Amino acid sequence: QVQLVESEGGLVQDGGSLGLTCAGSGFSLDYYAVGWFRQAPGKQRERVSCIYQDGVEDTEVSMRGRFTIFRDKAKNTVYLRMNNLKPEDTAVYYCVAIKGMYGCHAEWDEYDFWGQGTQVTVSS
Numbered sequence: 001q002v003q004l005v006e007s008e009g010g011l012v013q014d015g016g017s018l019g020l021t022c023a024g025s026g027f028s029l030d031y032y033a034v035g036w037f038r039q040a041p042g043k044q045r046e047r048v049s050c051i052y053q054d055g056v057e058d059t060e061v062s063m064r065g066r067f068t069i070f071r072d073k074a075k076n077t078v079y080l081r082m083n084n085l086k087p088e089d090t091a092v093y094y095c096v097a098i099k100g101m102y103g104c105h106a107e108w109d110e111y112d113f114w115g116q117g118t119q120v121t122v123s124s
Contacts, residue, residue, distance in 0.1 A: 001026055002011075002025065002026035002027050002113070003026065003097065003113065003115075004022055004023070004024060004025070004097060004113045004114065004115040004116075005023050005024075005025050005115065005116075006020060006021065006022050006023075006093075006094075006095050006098070006116060006117070006118045007019075007020055007021040007022075007024045007093070007118065008024060008095075008116040008118055009092075009093060009118040009120040009121070010072070010102075010120065010121070011121045011122075011123060012085055012110050012120075012121070012122055012123070013122070013123055014086060014087060014122060014123065015029035015054060015084055015085065015086075016089070016122070017081070017082060017083045017084070017085065018082050018085060018120060019079060019080065019082070019122050020022055020036070020079070020080040020082070020093055020118060020120075021059045021077050021079050021080075021097075022033045022036070022078045022095030022097075022115055023066070023075070023076060023077045023082070024076045024077070024097070025054065028076060029071070029073075029076050029077070029078060029097060030053065030073055030081050030084070031053060031099060032053065032078075032097040032099050032112070032113075032124060033050055033051065033052045033053060033057035033097070033098050033104050033106075034050065034069075034071070034078040034095065034096070034097045034101040035047065035048070035049060035050030035051070035052045035069075035095070035096050035097075035104055035111075036048040036049050036050070036060075036069070036080050036093055036094065036095055037093070037099075037108060038089075038093045038094065038120075039091055039092050039094070040088075040090060040091040040092075040094065041047050043091075045108060047058070047060055047064065047108030048060060048063060048080070048093070049067050049068075049069040049080060050069065050103070051069045051071055051078060052103055052104060053103075055070075055071060055072070055101065056100065057064075057069050058104040066082065066083050066084045067080060067081065067082050067083075068080070068081045068083075069081075078095070079119055080109050080112075082120075085122045086092045086095060086122060087122045087123070087124045088118060088122075089120065090116065090118075090121050091119060092119055092120075093117065093118050093119075093120055094114055094115050094116075094117045094118075095114070096108070096111040096113065096114050096115070097111060097112055097113040098111045098112050098113075099112055100112070
């Protein structure tokens with residue numbers, strides 16, 4: 001089955017770190033820009049970070065310096081490393097992938113694949 005498979009999120013304390021993975025199942029992520037969105041309760045979905053096919057990273061300004069995205073082509077996986085987490089980072093995180101021209105600037109509905117979502121909770 002062709003899909004994105006996300007790792008489980010988790011519960012971390014304020015200031016802690018957590019890593020998420022997004023693996024391509026049934027297709028190669030090499031040809032796709034792969035990113036992460038998140039949605040907190042009662043808030044709009046927002047873009048977090050994205051990595052182009054050539055490895056160029058595009059992380060939202062407010063998260064730069066804390067969040068890092070990178071690829072492991074051998075494992076067909078994209079990683080999101082989150083450091084210095086804050087309670088406001090609590091959300092469901094979704095992995096997305098797109099092959100089209102808009103790449104990391106695509107809107108949510110324009111992506112080709114979406115992960116199932118994984119909960120990240122940061123306690124104060």
